[in-house]
Amino acid sequence: xxxxxxxxxxxxxxxxxxxxxxxxxxxxxxxxxxxxxxxxxxxxxxxxxxxxxxxxxxxxxxxxxxxxxxxxxxxxxxxxxxxxxxxxxxxxxxxxxxxxxxxxxxxxxxxxxxxxxxxxxxxxxxxxxxxxxxxxxxxxxxxxxxxxxxxxxxxxxxxxxxxxxxxxxxxxxxxxxxxxxxxxxxxxxxxxxxxxxxxxxxxxxxxxxxxxxxxxxxxxxxxxxxxxxxxxxxxxxxxxxxxxxxxx
Amino acid sequence: xxxxxxxxxxxxxxxxxxxxxxxxxxxxxxxxxxxxxxxxxxxxxxxxxxxxxxxxxxxxxxxxxxxxxxxxxxxxxxxxxxxxxxxxxxxxxxxxxxxxxxxxxxxxxxxxxxxxxxxxxxxxxxxxxxxxxxxxxxxxxxxxxxxxxxxxxxxxxxxxxxxxxxxxxxxxxxxxxxxxxxxxxxxxxxxxxxxxxxxxxxxxxxxxxxxxxxxxxxxxxxxxxxxxxxxxxxxxxxxxxxxxxxxxxx
Numbered sequence: 001x002x003x004x005x006x007x008x009x010x011x012x013x014x015x016x017x018x019x020x021x022x023x024x025x026x027x028x029x030x031x032x033x034x035x036x037x038x039x040x041x042x043x044x045x046x047x048x049x050x051x052x053x054x055x056x057x058x059x060x061x062x063x064x065x066x067x068x069x070x071x072x073x074x075x076x077x078x079x080x081x082x083x084x085x086x087x088x089x090x091x092x093x094x095x096x097x098x099x100x101x102x103x104x105x106x107x108x109x110x111x112x113x114x115x116x117x118x119x120x121x122x123x124x125x126x127x128x129x130x131x132x133x134x135x136x137x138x139x140x141x142x143x144x145x146x147x148x149x150x151x152x153x154x155x156x157x158x159x160x161x162x163x164x165x166x167x168x169x170x171x172x173x174x175x176x177x178x179x180x181x182x183x184x185x186x187x188x189x190x191x192x193x194x195x196x197x198x199x200x201x202x203x204x205x206x207x208x209x210x211x212x213x214x215x216x217x218x219x220x221x222x223x224x225x226x227x228x229x230x231x232x233x234x235x236x237x238x239x240x241x242x243x244x245x246x247x248x
Numbered sequence: 249x250x251x252x253x254x255x256x257x258x259x260x261x262x263x264x265x266x267x268x269x270x271x272x273x274x275x276x277x278x279x280x281x282x283x284x285x286x287x288x289x290x291x292x293x294x295x296x297x298x299x300x301x302x303x304x305x306x307x308x309x310x311x312x313x314x315x316x317x318x319x320x321x322x323x324x325x326x327x328x329x330x331x332x333x334x335x336x337x338x339x340x341x342x343x344x345x346x347x348x349x350x351x352x353x354x355x356x357x358x359x360x361x362x363x364x365x366x367x368x369x370x371x372x373x374x375x376x377x378x379x380x381x382x383x384x385x386x387x388x389x390x391x392x393x394x395x396x397x398x399x400x401x402x403x404x405x406x407x408x409x410x411x412x413x414x415x416x417x418x419x420x421x422x423x424x425x426x427x428x429x430x431x432x433x434x435x436x437x438x439x440x441x442x443x444x445x446x447x448x449x450x451x452x453x454x455x456x457x458x459x460x461x462x463x464x465x466x467x468x469x470x471x472x473x474x475x476x477x478x479x480x481x482x483x484x485x486x487x488x489x490x491x492x493x494x495x496x497x498x
Contacts, residue, residue: 045369048373050372050373074375074377077372077373077374077375084370088369089367090362090367090371102374105381158374
């Protein structure tokens with residue numbers, strides 16, 4: 001579904017990605033683990049075409065994303081839903097307007113009737129356990145967990161083939177974190193979506209991942225199933241994981 | 249040297265941003281509702297401060313002209329000189345500076361906040377071009393509302409000048425109006441409106457760019473907003489000189 005080959009990216013003298021390659025299969029949840037500033041978000045923004053690589057290629061669903069421009073790139077982005085770290089809800093819009101945004105902003109030829117848009121918004125909010133009572137609320141009136149849930153509903157509303165999660169559990173309490181993990185598993189289980197999760201939350205990563213990778217110093221230090229990554233002999237991976245496993 | 253290079257790079261990126269905005273303005277979907285919303289924010293929302301400034305400028309200018317012209321027993325020319333100065337110079341300049349302070353700063357801070365909280369990235373990830381959705385309506389609304397508010401300034405400013413000239417300085421109504429007709433030509437009003445159009449373009453491009461290119465959290469948004477207001481004001485003053493020089497010469 002997603003194939004990243006030899007991806008390089010620098011910002012000035014800061015070499016963020018140094019030859020990252022990975023493959024994400026259809027229907028699986030793939031987690032990229034790494035410390036702060038390791039380039040996880042930069043990697044994800046390449047996958048959706050928000051950043052252009054210095055070198056390498058990103059193939060999604062048979063399309064070379066890094067070479068697309070203009071309308072073709074816009075069309076390709078319809079394959080994706082993305083949940084941003086801080087939810088990135090539009091704070092000048094209500095919950096309804098936020099979730100409906102990907103549908104209301106389609107070209108007039110493919111735009112759905114208002115009642116169908118409302119039906120889909122309510123349906124996707126139900127997937128994340130939110131009822132119609134939140135529709136007219138403003139993002140500033142929601143808790144952190146609710147904002148993430150609304151963000152996921154917005155990512156799911158146009159029935160994407162791939163959902164990208166950028167640090168979905170950062171800044172959440174343990175109960176909400178557990179809830180968000182359940183939400184990711186639920187979205188995959190109910191809708192069969194391919195998911196890419198960027199995280200430094202090891203507990204969540206091991207809970208939701210079918211396969212995972214550890215990003216360190218611009219390259220993948222380990223990749224495989226959660227068990228294979230846990231057994232990795234890479235010194236950074238051992239240190240990164242052992243600190244957490246010792247705590248358990 | 250590095251700062252000069254960075255400033256030129258930033259200027260170049262702003263020009264490309266403006267060109268991209270113009271290109272997006274002619275591509276569907278055309279979001280008229282967003283243009284109307286921005287016209288209300290930039291135009292209707294700024295009407296009070298523009299009107300108050302116009303009233304004050306017209307009244308003060310009439311009193312000053314009366315003070316100066318009385319020495320030559322030429323008070324009758326107060327109306328004409330107020331109208332002429334307002335139409336060609338004071339209205340477009342003051343209007344542009346007032347809108348920059350009120351709406352331009354809000355545009356830069358709103359887009360800057362959207363940038364640093366990833367709302368612009370989110371929009372792009374949902375296959376909606378943020379330049380077309382956020383920038384184009386603000387530029388079109390500015391191009392329409394700057395001339396309209398300049399006319400508002402003209403009318404209220406002349407009204408203020410009339411009240412001061414006729415009722416306070418006791419200038420007879422006849423000469424006040426007659427010399428206004430003598431001095432003024434529709435071309436004078438058009439000259440001011442052309443300026444307003446150029447100022448609208450400059451202010452909207454600079455303020456949207458500074459917000460769109462903001463980075464680094466709340467501090468970055470603050471810096472972007474300050475730069476937006478400072479550079480818009482300078483651009484308005486420089487453009488005013490250039491347009492006047494081209495139109496009037498030495």
